[in-house]
Amino acid sequence: MQKLLDKTGQLIENDPWIFLPKDFGGPVTGAHQVLPLQFWQASEPGAISRDALGIWFDSDEEPEVVAEYLASWPCIGIHFPTFMDGRGFSLARLIREQHNYQGDLRAFGHIIPDQLFFLTRCGFSTFLLNDSSQSFEPEMYFDNFSVNYQTSADQAEPLFRRRA
Amino acid sequence: MYIYDHYDKTLLEERVAQFRRQTESYLAGELAEDEFLPLRLQNGLYIQRLAPMLRINIPYGMLSSAQLRKLAHITRTYDKGYAHFTTRQNIQLNWPRLEEIPDILAELAEVEMHAIQSSGNCIRNITSDEFAGISADETEDPRPWCEIVRQWSTLHPEFAFLPRKFKIAITGSDDDRAATQVHDIGLQLIKNGAGETGFKVLVGGGLGRTPVIGSVIKEYLPAVHLLTYLDAILRIYNRYGRRDNKYKARIKILVKAWTPEVFAQRVEDEWQHAKDGPATLTEQEIARARSFFSAPDYLPRPGLTVGSGTSADQSIAEVLPVAFNRWQDRNVRQHKIAGYCGVFLSLKPTGVAPGDVTDQQLETIADLADRYSFGEVRVTHQQNVVLSDVRQEDLFALWKDAKAMGFATPNIGTLTDMICCPGGDFCSLANAKSIPIAEALQRRFDDMDYLYDIGDVSLNISGCMNACGHHHVGNIGVLGVDKKGLEFYQIQLGGKAGGNAALGNVLGPSFFANEVPGVIEKILQTYVDHRIDGEQFIDTQKRIGIAPFKECIYAKAA
Numbered sequence: 199m200q201k202l203l204d205k206t207g208q209l210i211e212n213d214p215w216i217f218l219p220k221d222f223g224g225p226v227t228g229a230h231q232v233l234p235l236q237f238w239q240a241s242e243p244g245a246i247s248r249d250a251l252g253i254w255f256d257s258d259e260e261p262e263v264v265a266e267y268l269a270s271w272p273c274i275g276i277h278f279p280t281f282m283d284g285r286g287f288s289l290a291r292l293i294r295e296q297h298n299y300q301g302d303l304r305a306f307g308h309i310i311p312d313q314l315f316f317l318t319r320c321g322f323s324t325f326l327l328n329d330s331s332q333s334f335e336p337e338m339y340f341d342n343f344s345v346n347y348q349t350s351a352d353q354a355e356p357l358f359r360r361r362a
Numbered sequence: 363m364y365i366y367d368h369y370d371k372t373l374l375e376e377r378v379a380q381f382r383r384q385t386e387s388y389l390a391g392e393l394a395e396d397e398f399l400p401l402r403l404q405n406g407l408y409i410q411r412l413a414p415m416l417r418i419n420i421p422y423g424m425l426s427s428a429q430l431r432k433l434a435h436i437t438r439t440y441d442k443g444y445a446h447f448t449t450r451q452n453i454q455l456n457w458p459r460l461e462e463i464p465d466i467l468a469e470l471a472e473v474e475m476h477a478i479q480s481s482g483n484c485i486r487n488i489t490s491d492e493f494a495g496i497s498a499d500e501t502e503d504p505r506p507w508c509e510i511v512r513q514w515s516t517l518h519p520e521f522a523f524l525p526r527k528f529k530i531a532i533t534g535s536d537d538d539r540a541a542t543q544v545h546d547i548g549l550q551l552i553k554n555g556a557g558e559t560g561f562k563v564l565v566g567g568g569l570g571r572t573p574v575i576g577s578v579i580k581e582y583l584p585a586v587h588l589l590t591y592l593d594a595i596l597r598i599y600n601r602y603g604r605r606d607n608k609y610k611a612r613i614k615i616l617v618k619a620w621t622p623e624v625f626a627q628r629v630e631d632e633w634q635h636a637k638d639g640p641a642t643l644t645e646q647e648i649a650r651a652r653s654f655f656s657a658p659d660y661l662p663r664p665g666l667t668v669g670s671g672t673s674a675d676q677s678i679a680e681v682l683p684v685a686f687n688r689w690q691d692r693n694v695r696q697h698k699i700a701g702y703c704g705v706f707l708s709l710k711p712t713g714v715a716p717g718d719v720t721d722q723q724l725e726t727i728a729d730l731a732d733r734y735s736f737g738e739v740r741v742t743h744q745q746n747v748v749l750s751d752v753r754q755e756d757l758f759a760l761w762k763d764a765k766a767m768g769f770a771t772p773n774i775g776t777l778t779d780m781i782c783c784p785g786g787d788f789c790s791l792a793n794a795k796s797i798p799i800a801e802a803l804q805r806r807f808d809d810m811d812y813l814y815d816i817g818d819v820s821l822n823i824s825g826c827m828n829a830c831g832h833h834h835v836g837n838i839g840v841l842g843v844d845k846k847g848l849e850f851y852q853i854q855l856g857g858k859a860g861g862n863a864a865l866g867n868v869l870g871p872s873f874f875a876n877e878v879p880g881v882i883e884k885i886l887q888t889y890v891d892h893r894i895d896g897e898q899f900i901d902t903q904k905r906i907g908i909a910p911f912k913e914c915i916y917a918k919a920a
Contacts, residue, residue, distance in 0.1 A: 282400065282483070284523025288600045291520055296635050310397050312384065319519035342380045345373040347513045349641040350520070356589075356640060357369060357513070358647040 203325045205318045207336035213324075215252060215273050217306065226251075232275050235259050254306075257285035261293050268297050276322075278307035287320045294321030294351040314339040321351030363424055363738060364509045364654045366474045373517070374471045377478060381405050382464035389461060404484055404522065406477025407463055408790075415788070416455045416463060417480040418470060422490035422508040422532075423451035423741040427728035430739070432473040434724035440466050445724070447709060447717040447745045449781055449830055450529070451489045452480055456788055478516055483524045485515035485596070489531045491539040492742040495655055496750050498698040500534035502551045502559055506651035507588065508532050510643065511549075514589050521596050525603035526611035528596070529568075536861050541743065543567045543575050543863040544835060546613045547595060552582065559585040565595060565625065566617030569829035573865045574614045577622035579629060586643045587633075593641065594633035598625070658736040658751055660699050686761050688810065689772040694757065701754055705734075707747040707769035708779065712804040715797045716782040717745030726767045734760050743832075744781055746774065776813040777821055777886070778804050781832050785825030785842065786849070792825035794842025794849035799823055799878055806879040816886055819899040820859065835859040837900045838885060839866045840878065851878050855885070855911060856903055867908055870916055881915055888914045 202210040214230040222237050232252035254275030255261055261268060268274065274293060276286040286305060293299045305317050306326040314325060318340060349356045366374070384401050387393040393401075406417040418433075425433075433453060437445045440462050446454045458466060470476055480487055488508045495503040511530060515521075521528070533540040534551040542548025548564035561583045567576025583591055604610045617625045695704040707727060710716050719727070727747055731739045734756050735749035742748060747769075752760060764770040773779045780803065783789065785796030800823055807813060822836030826843075833839030839854035850872035857866030873881055886899075888911050893902045903911070 281397070282523055283605060284483075284521070284525075285601055285605075287520045287523065288597050292597075312397075312401055313523075316517075316519040316522055338383070343373060343376045343517065345369045345376070346519070347373075347516055348518055349639070354640050358644065358650075359640060361367070361369065361647075361650075 201327045203327060203336050205323055205340065207340045210324065217254060217275060220256065232273055235264070255289060257283050261289055265297060268293060268299050271301060273302045273304060274299065275304045275306055278305060278309050281308045281310045281313060287316060290320040290322050291351050311339045315342050319346065319350040319352050363426055374476055377476065378464060378467045378471050381467060385460065385464055400482055403482035404479055405467065406480035408481060413457045414460050416458045416466065416477060417448070418453050418475060418477045419480045419487040420451050420453060420741050421512050422488055422494065422505055423492055424505070425739050425741060427731045427737040429473045429475055430724050430728035430731065432469060434721040436466055436469055437724065438721040444718055444720045446784060447719065447741055449743050449745060449783065449832055450487060451741045451743055452487055483526050484522050485518065485528045485530065488512050488515065489540055489743065491533050491535055492740040492748045493539060493695065493704060494534060496697050496704055497535055498696065499537055501553060502534045503655055504532040504534040504551055505655045506648070507549070507551065509654070510588065510651050511592070514592065521600060524600055525605045526608065528613070538861045538863070541859055541863065544569055545576065547592070548576050554582055561585065561588060563591065566614040566622065568612055568614045569832060569834050570612065571609060571827040572614065573829070573834040574618070575863055575865070577617060579622055579626035585648065587637060588643060589641045590636040590639060591633055593636055594629045598628050598632055660702060661753065682758065686758060689761055689770055690757065692772040692776065693774045703752055703754055703757070705749045705752045705760060706774045707749065707764055708771040708773055709746050710773060710779050711768055711771045712778070712808050713801060716780050716800055723767065730760065730763060744779065772810065773813060775818045777807050777816060777819050778813060781822040781836065783824050783830035789825060791828055792842065793844035794825050794851065796823045796825040796831060796842055799840060799851065799875060802879050803882060806883065817898055832859065834865045835863055836866065837903065838882065843872055849875060851875060853881060855908055858900055869908065870912055884914050885911055
């Protein structure tokens with residue numbers, strides 16, 4: 199059973215996005231399709247409708263190669279092959295902070311509730327969790343800390359500039 | 363010493379609460395073993411051979427007497443009454459109970475201590491020079507910079523799941539007592555032509571199974587850019603460091619694969635995005651950090667000092683015991699303030715595992731710190747303790763007190779001042795035991811006259827190639843290896859820590875444990891036979907090479 203959460207820990211119902219698998223070979227039919235990067239790159243320009251389209255990156259892929267298109271995608275996914283693979287944290291900050299991306303940035307794959315706080319700080323806005331825990335209360339993972347030292351996607355000023 | 367404000371305290375309290383919840387979930391079976399693993403590691407908790415092991419950070423090696431007393435209380439209440447100082451300025455408990463770890467962390471938080479990121483694939487405790495702030499040879503006190511980096515690295519959201527562990531050391535001295543050349547990042551404080559503070563930045567050093575001396579990737583980084591530049595290095599490593607093989611996952615492998623030049627360029631490019639941004643340090647923040655490490659209230663130099671050569675001193679010196687003079691020679695160091703000195707408390711008496719301390723000893727160290735050294739001590743990566751600000755005229759009284767509590771073994775820098783990891787007696791990674799080797803050597807070489815004649819020599823012991831005992835940079839390195847279930851020991855020669863660090867070379871085939879003391883004796887004899895007046899072990903070894911040692915040791919077999 200999977201749960202989609204927003205960054206306050208609220209459950210999102212009726213999410214329109216459909217994530218297509220990495221080996222997806224086409225054709226793209228319908229709206230709200232989130233395509234693997236490789237498929238999008240291999241497609242002829244104009245062959246895929248840019249409307250209501252998203253792209254997802256695996257942890258070893260480089261958003262830089264499609265930098266000019268990032269802003270045009272309302273949904274960007276970042277895949278975590280395992281929760282120990284921390285590359286997605288860097289990709290999220292890169293997309294948010296260097297490319298000023300404003301759309302929905304979604305973490306999916308193997309992430310665990312105790313990563314939600316860090317994921318949020320790195321700029322993710324939605325989270326697809328494999329919920330195996332009976333007592334899972336999402337709220338308690340988002341508010342673990344009221345203090346953080348560093349600059350991050352959700353807090354440009356580091357603590358030393360805010361210290362009073 | 364840095365003092366926490368309400369931000370620092372709040373963060374620590376929230377961290378304790380978070381870990382309490384994580385531990386309870388795990389114990390209730392709601393959190394899977396493999397998902398709890400990195401969470402507990404990032405709070406310093408290993409599951410070891412016999413019990414959990416909790417590693418507590420001692421940021422850049424500084425402890426107050428109040429913290430020492432709290433550690434004593436914790437070892438007594440939650441453990442078996444002793445703890446172990448590590449080779450990275452941390453302290454470990456060997457027998458805590460998992461369900462009590464949150465309580466231990468809460469007690470530590472009361473004295474502004476924690477175990478955050480003391481293990482796991484994240485940025486570890488920031489280490490430094492045990493003589494920071496008191497050494498005459500330093501460009502600048504590294505501790506304010508250590509604290510700035512400690513805060514930046516603490517719960518950094520982007521770098522909690524790196525390819526592998528990540529260690530940073532900062533030094534202000536050319537002598538490099540912080541071993542910056544064998545860290546993932548080494549930062550050396552320097553001044554530019556205009557006298558402004560900056561850093562020489564090294565990356566990719568490390569010991570472990572692939573020992574490497576770090577490469578300079580930035581000759582001079584202006585100090586205000588420290589954090590943005592570190593962010594850039596870590597981002598490049600986080601994205602491109604290998605994750606397919608844990609033995610190839612340290613940053614040194616990436617730097618080697620790309621070459622230091624290419625790595626430096628990638629960092630430079632990445633850095634441009636954040637340079638001059640909000641994470642650029644402010645003069646105000648630098649001043650704030652420095653304010654915590656101002657000099658204590660030193661007294662003016664007293665008229666009478668031991669050993670200063672005046673006629674009054676002569677008469678005192680005559681009645682002082684030889685043992686005191688020896689201790690002064692070996693265990694006391696110069697201080698930049700006249701009339702003061704730094705004093706080593708040796709944690710290497712014969713029969714005790716190097717770095718082990720009892721709860722009572724921790725309290726005694728606290729008492730000595732209060733009586734003689736402004737209530738503060740330093741922990742060294744050679745696993746000793748330094749009282750950093752002792753008046754020279756107090757030395758005799760301190761010696762007597764230290765002697766009574768077993769801290770005055772006058773062996774600092776000698777063969778028996780060994781660095782030694784916990785080894786196979788405790789550690790689940792080890793291939794072989796290391797503590798019994800250390801003890802056998804301590805017993806074999808317990809003649810102080812002989813040790814003094816041998817002079818400065820570092821002997822470092824690791825129970826496996828992860829090299830927690832820094833065997834590669836010991837003048838004599840001992841490495842435990844496993845061959846078909848049997849424990850053997852490989853000997854290396856020619857390693858050196860400090861300013862011009864060097865990695866040792868393997869002497870030849872390995873030995874059984876009971877052969878090691880005899881082999882070390884032959885190595886020392888070879889040195890004695892070849893040394894020229896005043897030459898230290900490492901100098902003789904460099905001059906004559908490894909062959910004469912090989913001949914002496916393996917001659918019989920030939």
